[in-house]
Amino acid sequence: MLRYLIRRLLAAAVILLVITVITFVIFYALPSNPALLACGKTCSPSRLAEIKHSLGLDQSFMTQFWEFFKGLFVGRDYGDQSLRVHCGAPCLGLSFQTDTPVLTTLLGDFPADLSLGLGAAVVFLVLGVGLGMVAAVRRGKAADKAAVGFALVGVSVQIYFIGLLLLFLFVDKWQILPASGYTPITQDPAAWFQGLILPWITLVIVYLAMYTRLTRSSMLEVFAEDYMRTARAKGLPARKVVLKHGLRAAITPIITIFGMDVGSLIGGSAVITESVFGINGIGKLAVDSVQNSDLPVILGTTLFAATFVVLANVVVDVVYGLVDPRVRLA
C-alpha cells in the first residue's frame, strides 16, 4: 500500500511538472506585452525597458523558465534594491496589476472555493448516490422515472438560470435570505452559511443529476453480476444485498468522478456560480486576470487548479486501493 501511494505521488509530481512547462510555454508564446500593460499611460521607452528588466522579460525563454521554476521551490526577488518585492516559495510570480505575489491572492480567495465546492460536493454525493440507488432498485417504476426525469432537468438547465431564479425568489421576492456572497466562516459562521446556501443548492441541482444517473447505471450493472445472485442465494435480506454487496461494488466509478469533480470545484471551476452569486473565488480571479492580461495570475490559477485535480486523483487512487483489493494487492 505504501509503495502504491509513493508510486501515485511520483506520477502526480511528473504530471504537475508537465503542466507547468505547458502553461509556461503558452504564457511565453502569448502575443501580448506585459511590460507595456504594467507601464500605464505615461510610458517612456526607458521606463518600459526598466519594467521589462525588473519583470525579467528581457531574458531568454530558458532563463525565464528556470527563474520561475526555481521560484516555485526557493522563492524569488523582483525588482531592484529600491523597490524590491519578495515572493516566498512556492512563488508563482507577481501580479502585473497589483505587484503582490500571485499565491497570496490565490490563498486569499481559496477559502471561498473550498467552502463552496466541498459543501456542495458532500450534498450532491450523498443525495445523488441515494437517489440513484432508489432508481436502480425501483427500475421502471414511478420512483425511477421521477429520478431519471429530475436528472434530465438538472442536466439541461444552466447554472446562471437556476442561480438567478433562486436569487430572484429567495432574496428579492420572498426576502428569506440576505444577498448572497462569501463571508469567512471564522468571521461569522451564520453569515457564511446564509451566503452560501443558494450557491450550494445551485451546484447540487446541476451535479446531482449526473450522480443520480451514474449511480443508477453503475448499480444496475452490478445487479446483473453473479455475486449479487450469490448474495441472495445465501439468504441475505434484500436491503443488505443492495447496500452491502451492491453499493460496495457500484461505488468505485462514482469515487473516480467525485474526486475529479471536487478537485476541479475547489480549484476554481465553479466560476459561473461564483459570478452569479458575487463570490470572489479563484474562478473569478482567473476570469479577471484573463481580461487584464495579468499573465502571472493566469499561470498561477491554472497551476493551482491543476494541482487540486492532480491531488484529488491521488486521493481517488488511494481510496480505490482501499475499496478494491485487486488494485491494492496487484
Next chain:
Amino acid sequence: MSLQTSPHPAQVAPASAPFLDVRDLRVHFPTEDGIVKSVDGVSFTLEKGSTLGIVGESGSGKSVTSLALLGLHKGTRAQVSGEIRLEGRDLVALPEHDMRALRGRTVSMIFQDPLSALHPYFTVGAQIAEAYQVHHRVSKKEARDRAVEMLKRVGIPQPDRRAKDYPHQFSGGMRQRAMIAMSLVCDPALLIADEPTTALDVTVQAQILDLIRDLQEEFGSAVILITHDLGVVADIADDILVMYGGRRIEYGSVRDVLTRPEHPYTWGLLESMPHIGGDVERRLNPIAGSPPSLIDLPSGCAFHPRCTFKGWVPHGLCAAERPELLAVAGTDRHIAACHLTAETKREIRGRRAAQ
C-alpha cells in the same frame, strides 16, 4: 448453539412423501417478443442422500429450474407455477420472507463460475462467515471460526490464513472449493450444483466431484447436479432427468437411462461424448442444429427438427403431435417422450450395433 445441531425446521412430512417433490413446474418470462417458456411442466422427486442429475444443452431450462428451487424468481417478472414441495412445504407459494429463511440454510447452491459468483471486494472467509451468520445468532468470531472450519473441510490448506484472502488470490479449483464451503456452511438439506465443474480445469473437475460426493455422504443432503456432461452424471447421480426446450424428455435411474436410453436426444448426448479407451479414429457424433427458441418451440416433439430418426415415425407424427412421457416397459420408473415404438427402437439399436 452447537455447530452440529441440524438447522432444518421441524417440518414433519407424511412418511410417504418424498423429500423434494417438484410437480408440473413452469417458469415463464413475459417479454416483448412473447412468453419465454424456460421451464414448461417439469416434475421430479428426490430423496435425502441421493443425487439427481439434470442434463441438457444450454437453454434447456436447467439453470432456471434450479433458481426456481431457491425461490430466486420471486420479485422478478418471471411467472412461476406448479409445485415445489420440500419436506411437504410448497416453495412456489411461499412468501419471499419465508423463502429467504430457507435460502442458503435448507436449500443452497453452488454456482458455475466461482470467480464471478464470489464478491471481489470481500475476503473469502468473510463471505462464508456471512452465509452462516445470516441464519445463526452467533458472534462474528464464531462465524469466522465456522468459515475456517468449512474451508478446512473442503480441503483448503492453511484455512486460517486463506480465509483472509480475496477470491482473486485463489486458484480456480480452490475458489470452487471455497464456494462449496460457503454453500455447505449451514448444512443444507438440499444442495444444488449448477455446472460446478464447467469453469474448471479437467484435472480439478474430478477432485471437485469427489468432494461433492464425499460431503454429501457426510452431510446426508439431497443433491441436484446440473450439467451437460453425461459422464459426470454417470459418476455420481442416482437419477437422470434429461431436459429439452424446458421440458422433460427422459427421466429415470442412472442405470436405466444410461444403459437403455430411450430418446434419440439422449442417444445424441451419449454419442457426442468421448470415451476413454474408445476408438481414437471414431469421430464424435454431435447433435446437428441448435437448441430451439423458447418463445416458439417447434410443433409436436420439440426435438423433431434435429432428430435423425423422425423418418421412422409414420404420418409426420413427430411434427404434428407432442409425444407423451410413457413408462418404459420392464423398468420401475424410467419414462421417455418419443413417438418411436419399442419395435422400431429395437430395430434401430440392432442396426447401429451391426455397424
